Amino acid sequence: xxxxxxxxxSELSKNEILRLLGQTRxxxxxxxxxxLDGKIVATLFFEPSTRTRLSFETAVNRLGGRIIGFSDASxxxxxxxxxxxxxxxxxxxxxxxxxxxxxxxxxxxxASEVTDIPVINAGDGxxxxxxxxxxxxxxxxxTQKKLDNLTxxxxxxxxxxxxxxxxxxxxxxxxPHFNFVACNELKMPQEYKDYCREHGISFTExxxxxxxxxxxxxxxxxxxxxxxRFTDIMEYEKVKDLYNLSNSMLEGAKKxxxxxxxxxxxxxxxxDVDDNPKAYYFQQAKNGLxxxxxxxxxxxxxxxxxLNFEANxxxx
Ligand code: CP
Numbered sequence: 511x512x513x514x515x516x517x518x519x520s521e522l523s524k525n526e527i528l529r530l531l532g533q534t535r536x537x538x539x540x541x542x543x544x545x546l547d548g549k550i551v552a553t554l555f556f557e558p559s560t561r562t563r564l565s566f567e568t569a570v571n572r573l574g575g576r577i578i579g580f581s582d583a584s585x586x587x588x589x590x591x592x593x594x595x596x597x598x599x600x601x602x603x604x605x606x607x608x609x610x611x612x613x614x615x616x617x618x619x620x621a622s623e624v625t626d627i628p629v630i631n632a633g634d635g636x637x638x639x640x641x642x643x644x645x646x647x648x649x650x651x652x653t654q655k656k657l658d659n660l661t662x663x664x665x666x667x668x669x670x671x672x673x674x675x676x677x678x679x680x681x682x683x684x685x686p687h688f689n690f691v692a693c694n695e696l697k698m699p700q701e702y703k704d705y706c707r708e709h710g711i712s713f714t715e716x717x718x719x720x721x722x723x724x725x726x727x728x729x730x731x732x733x734x735x736x737x738x739r740f741t742d743i744m745e746y747e748k749v750k751d752l753y754n755l756s757n758s759m760l761e762g763a764k765k766x767x768x769x770x771x772x773x774x775x776x777x778x779x780x781x782d783v784d785d786n787p788k789a790y791y792f793q794q795a796k797n798g799l800x801x802x803x804x805x806x807x808x809x810x811x812x813x814x815x816x817l818n819f820e821a822n823x824x825x826x
Pocket of ligand 1: 559560561562563633642669772773774
C-alpha cells in the first residue's frame with residue numbers, strides 16, 4: 511500500500527470510502543494495535559480544536575506511534591513570520607505524517623504540494639473537513655444501517671460550514687436527498703449547489719426549520735454559526751440564534767431519525783435533546799477515533815486487516 515495525503519473528500523472513491531468504513535469497524539472492535547511502531551505523526555493546529563486534534567492524537571497513541579506538534583501556533587516560529595511553506599518543510603524533516611488544521615482555505619492543499627510526506631487536512635477554513643466526513647458517514651451507517659437513499663437535513667451555517675461541504679460531496683455516492691435549512695446570509699454557497707446539480711444530488715432549500723422538514727428527515731445535521739468566520743460581529747449577532755433544536759420539536763419525527771452535530775455546539779441544540787435516544791452527537795464524536803485510526807493507516811501506507819464491508823453485516 512502506498513502513502514497518501516487526504517486534502518479533500520472528493521479524493522476518495524466510493525469503493526475507498528466503503529473500505530475505510532470497514533477498517534473503521536475493525537478499529538472500533540480492536541482499538542489497540544501496535545502497528546505504528548517507529549512512526550512519528552505531527553499535529554499542526556493553527557486553529558482551535560478539541561475533538562479533531564485529541565482523537566487524531568489518541569488514534570496515534572492507540573496504534574503505538576508517537577506525536578509531535580502544537581495546538582497554539584503563537585508558540586511557534588510562525589509568530590516570528592516563518593511562512594507556512596517553511597514550517598511544513600521543517601516538520602517534514604522530523605515526522606512521517608502531518609495532520610494540519612488551518613484557518614485559510616487551500617492551506618492543506620498547499621502544504622501537501624510543498625512536502626513529500628503525506629498531509630491530512632484536519633479542516634481548512636470554510637473549505638473541507640474530510641476526516642469529519644468519514645466519521646459522519648460511519649455514524650450515519652451505524653444508525654441507519656445503510657447509506658443509500660436517506661433524507662439528510664443540514665441546518666445552520668451552510669455558508670462557512672466545512673463539515674457540510676465535505677458531507678455533501680461524500681454522500682453524492684449514495685443518492686441522498688438534502689434539505690438545506692439556513693437564513694439567506696448563511697445559505698449553501700452556489701458552488702456546492704452546482705456540485706449537487708452536476709452530480710445528480712437532489713436538494714431543496716428552506717429558511718424555515720419546519721415540522722415538515724423535521725418529519726421528512728432520517729438525519730438532522732445541526733451546525734454552529736461560527737463567530738470566527740465573520741468579519742462584522744453585528745452580522746454574527748443577527749444570525750447566531752436563528753435555528754435551535756429542542757426536544758418538543760422531535761415529537762412526531764421518524765423513528766429512525768438521528769441528530770448529528772460535528773460539535774462544538776453553542777446553543778443550536780437545547781440540552782434537553784441530549785437524553786433523547788435520537789441524539790447521537792456524542793457517540794458521533796467517539797466514532798472519530800476509529801475513523802482517524804483508519805485514515806492514519808491509509809496515509810502511512812499501513813495495511814489494516816480488512817473487514818469486507820457489506821450492508822448490514824457489521825452493524826446488526
Ligand atoms: N468537529 C470538530 O472539528 O471539532 P473540533 O473543532 O473540536 O476539532
